[in-house]
Amino acid sequence: MSAISAPTTAPATGQQIRNVLLKYGFVIVLVVIFLYLSLATPNFFGLANLMGLLHAAAPLAVIASGLALVVFTGKLDISVGSIALLSVTIGALLLVRYGVHPLLCVLVILAIGAGVGAVNGFLIAALKINPLIVTLGMMLALRGLALQISEGRFITLPDDIRTLGSAQIGPVFVDVLIALGVLAVVHVIHTRTPFGRRLMAIGNGEDVAAGLGVRVNRLTFMTYVISGLLASFGGILSAIQVGTVSAFLGDGLEFTAVSVIVIGGISLFGGAGSILPGLLLGVLLLEMIRNGLTHLGASPYSYRLVNGIIIFVAMYADSLKSRVQTRLKVKRDG
Amino acid sequence: MITQPHLDMQHIVKSFPGVQALRGVQLQAWAGEAMALMGANGAGKSTLMNVLGGVIRADDGEIRIGSKAVTLRSPLDATANGIAFVHQEMALLPTMTVAENMHITRFPTRGGLINGKVMEARCNKVLSRLGCGFSPRTRVQDLSTGDRQMVEIARALLSEPSIILFDEPTSSLTSREKARLFDVIRALKQEGVTIIYITHFIDEIFQICERVTVLRGGETVGAGALKDFTPDQIVQLMIGDLDVEQREHRAVKTDTPALRVNGLTRDGVLNNISFTLHEGEILGLWGLLGSGRSETVRSVIGLDPLDSGTIELRVNGALKTVRPSEAQRHIGMITEDRRGEGLLLPMSVKNNLSLANLRQLLTQLGLVRERDEATLAQQFVDKLNIVTPNLRQPVRTLSGGNQQKVVVGRWLELNPPIFFMDEPTRGLDVGAKAEIRNIIFQLAEQRAAVLVISSEIEEMMALCDRYLVINRGQIVKELPGNASKNELMAAAAGAASEGMRA
Numbered sequence: 001m002s003a004i005s006a007p008t009t010a011p012a013t014g015q016q017i018r019n020v021l022l023k024y025g026f027v028i029v030l031v032v033i034f035l036y037l038s039l040a041t042p043n044f045f046g047l048a049n050l051m052g053l054l055h056a057a058a059p060l061a062v063i064a065s066g067l068a069l070v071v072f073t074g075k076l077d078i079s080v081g082s083i084a085l086l087s088v089t090i091g092a093l094l095l096v097r098y099g100v101h102p103l104l105c106v107l108v109i110l111a112i113g114a115g116v117g118a119v120n121g122f123l124i125a126a127l128k129i130n131p132l133i134v135t136l137g138m139m140l141a142l143r144g145l146a147l148q149i150s151e152g153r154f155i156t157l158p159d160d161i162r163t164l165g166s167a168q169i170g171p172v173f174v175d176v177l178i179a180l181g182v183l184a185v186v187h188v189i190h191t192r193t194p195f196g197r198r199l200m201a202i203g204n205g206e207d208v209a210a211g212l213g214v215r216v217n218r219l220t221f222m223t224y225v226i227s228g229l230l231a232s233f234g235g236i237l238s239a240i241q242v243g244t245v246s247a248f249l250g251d252g253l254e255f256t257a258v259s260v261i262v263i264g265g266i267s268l269f270g271g272a273g274s275i276l277p278g279l280l281l282g283v284l285l286l287e288m289i290r291n292g293l294t295h296l297g298a299s300p301y302s303y304r305l306v307n308g309i310i311i312f313v314a315m316y317a318d319s320l321k322s323r324v325q326t327r328l329k330v331k332r333d334g
Numbered sequence: 335m336i337t338q339p340h341l342d343m344q345h346i347v348k349s350f351p352g353v354q355a356l357r358g359v360q361l362q363a364w365a366g367e368a369m370a371l372m373g374a375n376g377a378g379k380s381t382l383m384n385v386l387g388g389v390i391r392a393d394d395g396e397i398r399i400g401s402k403a404v405t406l407r408s409p410l411d412a413t414a415n416g417i418a419f420v421h422q423e424m425a426l427l428p429t430m431t432v433a434e435n436m437h438i439t440r441f442p443t444r445g446g447l448i449n450g451k452v453m454e455a456r457c458n459k460v461l462s463r464l465g466c467g468f469s470p471r472t473r474v475q476d477l478s479t480g481d482r483q484m485v486e487i488a489r490a491l492l493s494e495p496s497i498i499l500f501d502e503p504t505s506s507l508t509s510r511e512k513a514r515l516f517d518v519i520r521a522l523k524q525e526g527v528t529i530i531y532i533t534h535f536i537d538e539i540f541q542i543c544e545r546v547t548v549l550r551g552g553e554t555v556g557a558g559a560l561k562d563f564t565p566d567q568i569v570q571l572m573i574g575d576l577d578v579e580q581r582e583h584r585a586v587k588t589d590t591p592a593l594r595v596n597g598l599t600r601d602g603v604l605n606n607i608s609f610t611l612h613e614g615e616i617l618g619l620w621g622l623l624g625s626g627r628s629e630t631v632r633s634v635i636g637l638d639p640l641d642s643g644t645i646e647l648r649v650n651g652a653l654k655t656v657r658p659s660e661a662q663r664h665i666g667m668i669t670e671d672r673r674g675e676g677l678l679l680p681m682s683v684k685n686n687l688s689l690a691n692l693r694q695l696l697t698q699l700g701l702v703r704e705r706d707e708a709t710l711a712q713q714f715v716d717k718l719n720i721v722t723p724n725l726r727q728p729v730r731t732l733s734g735g736n737q738q739k740v741v742v743g744r745w746l747e748l749n750p751p752i753f754f755m756d757e758p759t760r761g762l763d764v765g766a767k768a769e770i771r772n773i774i775f776q777l778a779e780q781r782a783a784v785l786v787i788s789s790e791i792e793e794m795m796a797l798c799d800r801y802l803v804i805n806r807g808q809i810v811k812e813l814p815g816n817a818s819k820n821e822l823m824a825a826a827a828g829a830a831s832e833g834m835r836a
Binding site for chain 1: 409410425426427428429430434438439441443446447448450
């Protein structure tokens with residue numbers, strides 16, 4: 001029977017090459033861009049710049065990892081940027097204006113993130129409202145609420161906290177280590193816990209998963225709670241880095257996060273992709289391009305254009321991949 | 335022989351609004367034996383099995399497993415009582431591994447993390463028992479259909495069930511995969527498992543089962559050791575003695591071919607399908623579910639891919655070879671899937687009817703002339719007797735029969751010379767069925783060529799001028815319009831055994 005279980009014929013060389021390209025395409029792109037930037041600009045390839053690059057990527061990586069859990073189930077959460085802004089705004093006000101203990105502020109921020117995530121999850125899982133609409137509404141409403149609370153003003157964090165933002169162990173920024181830690185934990189949750197596997201089952205098809213006894217609603221709810229929690233956590237990292245909480249914190253972040261998820265090979269249809277290495281590579285690629293464009297002397301506005309193009313390419317590769325797979329499957333079934 | 339049945343279902347009654355699905359069914363199955371559950375569509379097989387699976391609750395009746403009375407309130411209850419299902423539509427997670435598919439609701443964990451070693455060891459044990467060569471780490475999407483079926487069975491075995499239900503397990507398997515499945519079933523029987531085997535293929539039950547229970551109209555009409563039955567007797571029990579009402583129309587069949595297909599082949603699905611459809615003819619493509627009947631019509635109009643074969647259409651009086659995508663423009667396709675075939679449920683009757691022909695309703699500025707649109711829609715509403723309060727009524731609110739008429743109306747407007755109808759009346763009530771049948775007759779009388787597929791033998795017999803019997807992707811027989819019910823049933827079932835020997 002092994003003749004049936006294994007593909008009977010070796011794929012043609014052309015197909016092999018294509019498969020390799022589809023599988024490792026972004027690693028290759030990453031390496032090529034890295035080499036290009038290293039050779040074409042004097043300052044890109046240097047310890048300080050590379051460490052700075054990772055430093056800048058840390059908050060994004062944390063937020064995207066929470067969002068990735070939602071995407072594994074085939075849904076979306078575009079409220080993460082606003083969750084980050086609102087929770088951090090409230091936390092910063094408590095700290096600066098009311099002198100609440102910093103650790104307590106952190107807990108409040110995380111609780112707000114998880115709380116908003118729970119509301120998202122309730123609306124989506126229990127009331128069956130379209131996830132995109134729910135989180136779009138949240139995105140708009142929470143940003144408005146945050147700006148109302150802060151009256152649109154900058155909230156400058158105390159100096160001792162600002163210095164935390166650039167704390168380093170050796171050449172590595174502390175928040176980079178924290179972000180890597182978060183990625184590692186989310187990776188383990190995704191790959192090694194029943195919870196993570198069942199998210200993938202939901203992404204394969206809610207009805208099938210439900211039919212097998214997976215508690216779809218409950219798990220969906222939990223992904224939004226985690227997404228909200230990590231969004232607020234990413235918001236903390238971001239605010240500490242900058243040293244202030246401004247109206248721009250988390251602006252457009254939801255879309256950057258979705259970008260790195262797509263670039264990292266996580267399918268928006270759900271059920272496919274990985275945190276390590278997938279999401280990490282996505283974050284690195286995007287951050288590297290952002291950093292590289294500065295070094296190339298490009299206009300800062302060009303970044304969004306390039307970002308857009310990368311998303312299209314990544315989406316195209318995603319659909320190409322699923323099409324190739326379907327075709328192979330049809331052939332094998334025959 | 336063990337005298338005590340392992341599974342004993344007595345006087346199971348279940349009614350749904352308007353339908354008495356089960357009227358006191360009795361079913362007994364013994365350990366170490368396979369029991370074939372037979373019955374035509376609507377006989378109550380699925381309802382009975384859903385009762386046993388804890389999916390629906392019976393209104394009355396008693397279920398005993400191993401002499402203990404059990405209550406099955408949920409699928410979990412069923413699992414706890416040692417009942418496992420192998421479904422016809424496989425409930426698998428394609429992007430996940432075999433091991434994950436088998437364990438999705440019961441991962442072995444240690445400290446909250448999945449214990450991969452234990453999981454794989456458990457999988458390997460079951461997989462080797464099934465004689466499967468693939469690894470637990472293989473992704474299901476990389477497996478063949480037969481292997482996927484094995485994953486489904488492996489998942490059922492994981493809970494060490496004492497009763498396994500196989501629902502149409504062979505409909506998508508090749509003969510080699512089927513032989514392997516039968517080996518597995520034989521091994522399970524030897525281990526003392528009770529098997530309940532549901533299938534349309536009568537030849538299969540004689541290969542694998544010891545006993546048979548036949549349902550008809552929600553009642554047990556026959557049960558006993560299979561060696562006491564002949565296939566014909568089982569067919570007879572399934573369909574009963576009822577005579578079919580007389581054919582409702584005068585044949586207007588001509589000898590002018592409207593469509594001729596030659597050697598349609600798709601690896602593993604269709605095997606050298608050739609037939610000719612004439613103007614004014616209603617041709618029945620008669621076969622069981624999974625026989626390739628839908629795939630045949632779908633591939634003619636390019637909805638499914640084809641490996642080889644030619645399609646000729648009568649265009650301007652002469653047969654012309656066309657590609658499937660071209661054929662699609664000349665063939666009206668009507669299926670049970672009204673939404674899938676493009677009925678826009680939230681939109682009005684009027685908009686749905688005019689959609690296909692909007693271009694003719696445009697003013698010079700490219701705007702729709704609403705008055706003409708209404709006139710046109712009203713024509714079809716009258717002609718097809720579509721029951722709707724007004725033309726602005728959303729199609730969603732109409733009954734199934736009237737929705738189907740809107741679909742037909744849309745095609746009538748385009749006036750294609752050929753119609754394919756795949757289960758055109760499924761899910762409709764008796765009156766609506768008759769109305770749709772009348773529309774089909776009218777189409778044929780206006781010299782349209784119609785190909786009909788239906789699971790309901792009565793409907794086929796009421797409609798068709800001629801039958802092609804299809805089985806496992808092959809046309810195995812042609813029968814005239816006056817073929818009897820027995821002949822048709824036997825052809826589909828008997829054809830199955832011919833297919834086996836081939």
